[in-house]
Amino acid sequence: MLVAEKQELSLPLTPFRDDSPLDLSLENVREVFPITRSRAYLNNASIAPASTLVMSAMDHFMSDVRDNGRNRYPLWCDYAETAIKGRVGAMIGAKASEIAFVKNTTEGLVTVANGLDWRKGDNVLLPDIEYPSNVYCWMKLAKLGVEIRWIKARNGRIELDDIAALMDSRTRLLSLSAVQFSNGFKQDLAAVSELCSKKKVLLNLDAIQWVGNQALNLAEIHVDFLSFGGHKWFLAPIGTGIFYCNEKSIDLLDPPSVGYHTVDRGEAHMDYILDYRPGAARFEEALVNFPGIWGLDAAVRMHLAVTPIAAQEKIASVVSYAAERLQSRGWRIISPRSHPGETSGLLSFTKESLDVEKVAKSMNSAGVDLAVRAGALRISPSFYNDESDIDRMMAALESC
Ligand SMILES: Cc1ncc(COP(=O)(O)O)c(C=O)c1O
Structure with missing residues (x-):
């Protein structure tokens, strides 16, 4: 995303930013979910209902577009890049520079699958109970000579010993769901991470069933890449998501889709120099979903308030x-x-x-x-x- 060319603006003051901590706790959070008045909604692992906070944050953003058009674009970019990514980072133990906005989990997984430099004979380890988002992008690598090695679930669990037994010198990556979608099995991430580090295997997590459901601190566990959509446990709008790329692993990924936001040239559109911007923002090839991201920010602020x-x-x-x-x-x-x-x-x-x-x-x-x-x-x-x-x-x- 474009980092601001700072501007002096004399525009009507539609406030487009809101950094104040929310006065919210487990005691009163039910009130901001109107669905609780009519339904027992127990399907957040599918699509969560909208909260009034998310809706008003999106409305807030769109009001600025209504009143000011593009005029605050540089400020939006700056705010999303620093304040919003900073809050997402605070929630999952990452740096703002390790975060990219994506439209869903699948986009993050595909970025890894299509961004790594594969060699014929490499292999990838996958549990045999994964959601298809974490299967098809690896199957597609067969034409490059990349083999999938299936980790067979035992009574719904993915066992560490079974993962270790499949690893060899050509194992490049383990890609797995942090929490399994079908039965809720929660992986021991610290143990998996330790195994991968020991065997020099990259760790890629589908974390959509984890983040917002389980706490996460990436400062304590080494994970190379991690993706999650906003629309489940994260309680953010459909069409939003986060791709985390560990700063130590970023040079292993060649962005599979590049555009004017992949580079850091501000308004110098005609330079045509393809040098990647620092940090994970290079994976946002063009304009991102600002209305959704404003909604996602409200969701993050809710998680931070509740803890x-x-x-x-x-x-x-x-x-x-x-x-x-x-x-x-x-x-x-x-x-x-x-x-x-x-x-x-x-x-x-x-x-x-x-x-x-x-x-x-x-x-x-x-x-x-x-x-x-x-x-x-x-x-x-x-x-x-x-x-x-x-x-x-x-x-x-x-x-x-
Ligand atoms: C484990 C898992 N991964 C990925 C997805 C798909 O997520 P998205 O639509 O954000 O790509 C789902 C959706 O149910 C899921 O449960």
Whole structure:
């Protein structure tokens, strides 16, 4: 993104920026999600509902465009590059310069797949239960002679020993979901990162089911690349996302799509010199989704106000409550839950010979939203949900 050519502006003062901390906590956050008044929305691992904060931040930005057109463009760029990326970085333990705005998780994964310098005979390790975003971009490398080695899940888990056993001197990269979409299995990121560093294998994470659900501190765990869309646990608008590129790994990636924002030449459009700007902003080839990014910023400010650790704990307690109530009514929990380190905000469950699609449909009619994944029902409460949503779900399940 273009970093500001600073301007003196005498324009109507539509405020386009808002840096004030939000007066929000776990006690009052439910109020900014109007959906909670009508539905028990337990499908945040799919698409989260919009909060009033996100909506007004987007409106804020668009009001500036309405009143001032392009006039504050340099200021928007500067604000997004410094303040907004700074807040995203504060949430995940990254530097602002390690963050690029993308439109979804898939775009970040594709940037890695198409940006690395592959050699015939290289191999990539992938769990065999990944969401397809983290599969197709690697399959496409077959024509360059890159092999996929599948890590077979055991009872829904991806075991460290199985990953290690597949690594050899031609293993370039391990790409995996930090939390699995189908059953909520949470990977031990510190252990995976340590293994990759020891074996000199790059680590690429699909973190869309992690960020906003589980706290993350990339300052403590070495990850080379990480991507997540904003529209699930992050509670940001559809069409927004973050690609994190560790500053130590940035030169390993040749940006697969280049444009006028890949370079750092301000308004000097006609120089035609393709030298990449420093930092991950080089992966934003052109104008980014500012209205969505303003909404994403409101979501980040919400996470920072509530705090990611408190959010994670609240989610864990609602999920445990749900697991207990379900088990007491004869439901079988599919999600790995033998030890605390492997649980997340996603919970999958079923019963023998159940028509899960039919159940999900009638739950939806009863105002309870959940998903069907891998033949089971899946709930994904965020920190704005509470036990009353689970009580409503249980009541609806009883009458299915
Ligand atoms: C683990 C995982 N990765 C990727 C995606 C797709 O995300 P996006 O639309 O942001 O590319 C999903 C969506 O369900 C997912 O669960």
